[in-house]
Amino acid sequence: MNTVEYKLKENWFKNIILFLSSQTISLFGSAVIQYALMWHITLMTESGKMMTLYIICGFIPTFLLSPVAGVWADRYNRKMLIILADGMIAIATLILAILFLMGYDAIWLLFVMAAVRAFGTGIQTPAVGAILPQIVPKDKLTKVNGANGSIQAVIMFVSPMVSAALLGLTSIEVIFFMDVITAAIAIFTLLVFLKVPLHEKATEKQTTSYFSDFKQGLQYVNNHSFLKEFFLFFAVFFVLMAPAAFLTPLQVTRSFGGGEWKLAAIECAFSIGMMVGGVIIGTWGGFENKIKTLGFASLIMGICTVALGIVPVFWIYLSFMALFGVAMPIFNTPANVLLQEKVEDDYLGRVFGVMGMISTSMMPIGMLIFGPIADFIKIEWLLLGTGIFTIILAIFLWQNKTLIEAGKPLLKEV
Template identity: 55%
Template sequence: MTDKGFLEQSPEKRSGWQKRFAVFIASQAISLFGSSLVQYAIIWYITLETNSGLMMALSIIFGFLPTFFLSPFAGVWADRFDRKKLIMFSDLGIATATLVLFTVFRLGYHNIWMLFLISAIRSVGTAIQTPAVSAFLPQIVPEGKLMRANGLLASFQSAIALVSPIVSGALMSLIAIEFIFLVDVVTCILAVLILLTLKVAPHAKALEKQALSYWHDLRLGFAYIRDHQLVRSLFLFFAFFFILVSPAAFLTPLQVARSFGEDVWRLTAIEVAFSSGMLLGGLMMSVWGGFKNRIHSMILSVYLIGINQILLGLVPWFWIYVAVMVVVGITLPVFNTPAMTLLQEKVDEAFLGRVFGVLSMISSGFMPLAILVFGPLADRVSIEWQLVVTGILLIVQGVFLHRNKRLIQEGQTRSGSSPVGVVDSVR
């Protein structure tokens, strides 16, 4: 990845990346905290009110499909426009949708389908924000510090994820769910105000007069991904990975409610365990940085996730189940951090938004499609069996990654490069 605008800054400005990164993290943490409160409140409300795998699947689909359809376009916006402004506008949009949900519930209209509708609207804001955030980070962090920054960002996100289910569970036992929605409105506005204080010049493409049409930019992004061997291979791997982790990601609350008891504290316990593990894993990656070869770190993580996903389907005791959740949480940053850093290092700065937009499309598309199968299947086939089978398939996928010598070679090289002829071939 090359960002001429950043590299041409004075040493004084480049040395101040920690301050800019701290402001950015503060804004993201506050925004994520409010969103997490709402996310847990909605999932638990639907789980406890319906105890239905189908309703859980519908909730996930409504929350992800808008992101799937909008992400490629949002990636173009992240390359054509000021990424900081896109992040702020998406936060304000999410706050507006949540305020509507608060008002509707406050008026006594407690309908599950209203939760689905607002989740879809909030998903639009997420679609705009996700590629903008991922592409914005290299604008404020030197390339040599990206692994550390991604590890720290993962740690902060995990810390928020650790606290938010506890707070959400406590709030659900004390106040009506609509007041949890109101907290998210306040945190979104606060996050925008903090981000306003961050002074970062827009990236080079955003300052240029856009000579190419919007659709040409979109087509150019897809061609870049198609012709970039590393990105293409990683995205294919991610697609299968997201499918296989879907049962563990979305059906474990329902599994706990069915197998161990329909108590909010149990749902809180597994979320806290998972988030604690992610916090430890993120801190570990920010200090250790993983293996010198990014792909080796990802391979290790896939093996461990597969093994522990099998254990989630086999363990009959709740507190051992919780302990396994901690280990799963630790292993995820070992996968996510090097994967994100590798893309930020290897992808040309002008294409970062579109690349991360398509990545967001893959994650928001394949997981709901998978849960559309796994969710209703959970009403016929036990979630435990789903976890065991997908865990075995994850290990098999890890073996395929381990044998991909070309991808491993790409993971070893730190310096970024663009595929020759990608841009010219589209023009």
């Protein structure tokens, strides 16, 4: 470890506060405008097709860019990639705000905006995942990832309310400008106050093509059996989670009725659960073996999915939705930390890129399977079936010797 890296790790608490603060500000502005765009399209068009198109524009660029962005995160300065992504989104939002003020408010501009934001997210996600081990000592990664999960949960809870209030009080253009300001503050914080040395690969002259680097990343995954089995588990898990993630609002409308407040209630219950889960994993740290923690959280989510399919009382339904939220950070945190600890730094961006491809593609694939079926089979039956399979998947995870071995804690440095 060189002198700069040593000082960075010595001041890790100050640095992570700066980093998470900048990301919180940026994410809050993005979340507010995300809801504002979605609701604006809903109010302007009242079209399910338009909403579907907006959602597609919001995830396909991330999926397509993830492999390239993973290579970038390994080749280049990760901090500057995060700044570049935030800056690109801010400039696009500023242009959109000016166009709207000039009277050019065609709906297709919002679809373009959704695609640009997804493009920026595709660049940013692997860079953020890969930069944390440069800032934080490995034995603190679980606490930091847990804290980050809690912050994201708070934003998920607050941003819809803020967005709704702003839409009622002001125009969509003002919300656009607010997003530009939050991005500018985040960029300034990272650029001026946070010093992160280049990782080793970024200091070398790049002699290989992007495709060659991506291929090397896939070979790295293929040569490490725990990564192959880890990603296979994630792919199956995300497909099984699709009904719980996307069909529960439709289920509540069909089975419980009651209008918008019940839909808002399930979002709030899930977000509050995520806040609690982030605190739990941040203070507890999980089992010594991260795979056991991952399996435990998977089991809870499987049980909750089954419960969502059978409980007849809405308040009990809300309780299980909150418990589902509690399990999410307990699932996500050890998954991220496992990669951050076990994957070589030079390949970390590409491995997170592969994970990004899986996370952005498997749930939509799940919806292509379960969405049409939901018009012919009760959603309760889909939740019951996918919940049972998730429980079985969690049991298989606990029995997987390769992953259990990979999940063991690192030996502490003397």
